[in-house]
Amino acid sequence: EDQVTQSPEALRLQEGESSSLNCSYTVSGLRGLFWYRQDPGKGPEFLFTLYSAGEEKEKERLKATLTKKESFLHITAPKPEDSATYLCAVQAGGATNKLIFGTGTLLAVQP
Amino acid sequence: DTAVSQTPKYLVTQMGNDKSIKCEQNLGHDTMYWYKQDSKKFLKIMFSYNNKELIINETVPNRFSPKSPDKAHLNLHINSLELGDSAVYFCASSQDVWGKGEKLFFGSGTQLSVL
Numbered sequence: 001e002d003q004v005t006q007s008p009e010a011l012r013l014q015e016g017e018s019s020s021l022n023c024s025y026t027v028s029g030l031r032g033l034f035w036y037r038q039d040p041g042k043g044p045e046f047l048f049t050l051y052s053a054g055e056e057k058e059k060e061r062l063k064a065t066l067t068k069k070e071s072f073l074h075i076t077a078p079k080p081e082d083s084a085t086y087l088c089a090v091q092a093g094g095a096t097n098k099l100i101f102g103t104g105t106l107l108a109v110q111p
Numbered sequence: 112d113t114a115v116s117q118t119p120k121y122l123v124t125q126m127g128n129d130k131s132i133k134c135e136q137n138l139g140h141d142t143m144y145w146y147k148q149d150s151k152k153f154l155k156i157m158f159s160y161n162n163k164e165l166i167i168n169e170t171v172p173n174r175f176s177p178k179s180p181d182k183a184h185l186n187l188h189i190n191s192l193e194l195g196d197s198a199v200y201f202c203a204s205s206q207d208v209w210g211k212g213e214k215l216f217f218g219s220g221t222q223l224s225v226l
Contacts, residue, residue: 032212043115043201043217044154051212085152091212098167099215101154 002027002092006102013078013109021073021086021105029093033071035064036087038104044087047073078109114138117202117218124192125226132187132221134202142166142208143185144215145177148199160185161208192225199223 003026013019025033032051036044048057050066057064061082063074073086085106089099117134124130136143144167145157159167160179174190185202202218 034212034214038152042219043203044215046214046216049212049214087152087154089154098156098159104152106152 002090002100004088004090004100004102006086006088006105008105009103010106011108013075013107015079015109015111016077018074018076018078020075021107023071023073023088023102024069025071025088025090026069027090027092027100030090031093032091033066034089034091034099035062035071035073036089038085038087047086075107078107080109080111083107083109115202115204115216115218117200117221119221120219121222121224123224123226126192126194128192129188129190130192130223131189132200132202132223134185134187134218136183136202136204136216138204138216140204140206140216141182142205142213143179143182144203144205145185145187146201146203146217148201148220150198154201158185158187159208166208189223192223194225197223197225 005024007022035047038044048064053068061076065072085104087104089101115136142161144159148154157171158177163179176188179185199220199222201220203215205213
């Protein structure tokens with residue numbers, strides 16, 4: 001069965017303290033791995049798509065990487081405005097664009 | 112100019128009632144979705160429509176009925192509401208449903224509370 005597990009569930013960082021979020025997945029035929037950011041009371045907002053092992057993508061203080069079993073979201077020198085829930089999702093093999101989400105990592109960055 | 116908008120934002124109702132949530136997207140996308148997010152933040156797909164045609168229909172009670180009058184609108188009607196239906200319901204859209212790596216654009220959610 002296709003599955004996505006994220007860790008840790010919650011992470012508290014000091015401003016400027018770099019860290020990484022993990023997304024482990026089991027999927028038959030990965031078509032894409034996605035990272036979304038969700039702020040309280042809002043819908044998820046797209047950050048990155050990764051397609052194959054070894055691929056990396058960056059956006060400001062965020063960098064996403066992908067291996068055959070997991071993805072990392074590295075946050076370098078975070079700021080309080082980076083506080084949010086970060087969701088990982090996979091698009092499995094099959095005909096449709098059905099995403100399977102993890103339960104997210106709640107990140108709090110304190111000034 | 113909101114890309115995916117859904118109404119209402121909050122919905123509080125009694126068990127057994129029937130309610131609807133409306134969704135509209137102005138992105139010109141062909142595909143729309145309903146996702147349910149539980150109290151543990153787990154997002155699970157319920158339905159997907161592509162050009163008004165039902166494409167994805169997950170294991171959802173038949174009390175839930177989606178309706179797509181045109182490709183810019185996807186409404187969700189729920190009959191005989193139960194306590195377990197309490198959750199946040201998100202509408203989303205994408206360019207199409209079969210593309211590899213299609214990113215989703217989400218609405219801001221409808222928080223449904225069944226008392």
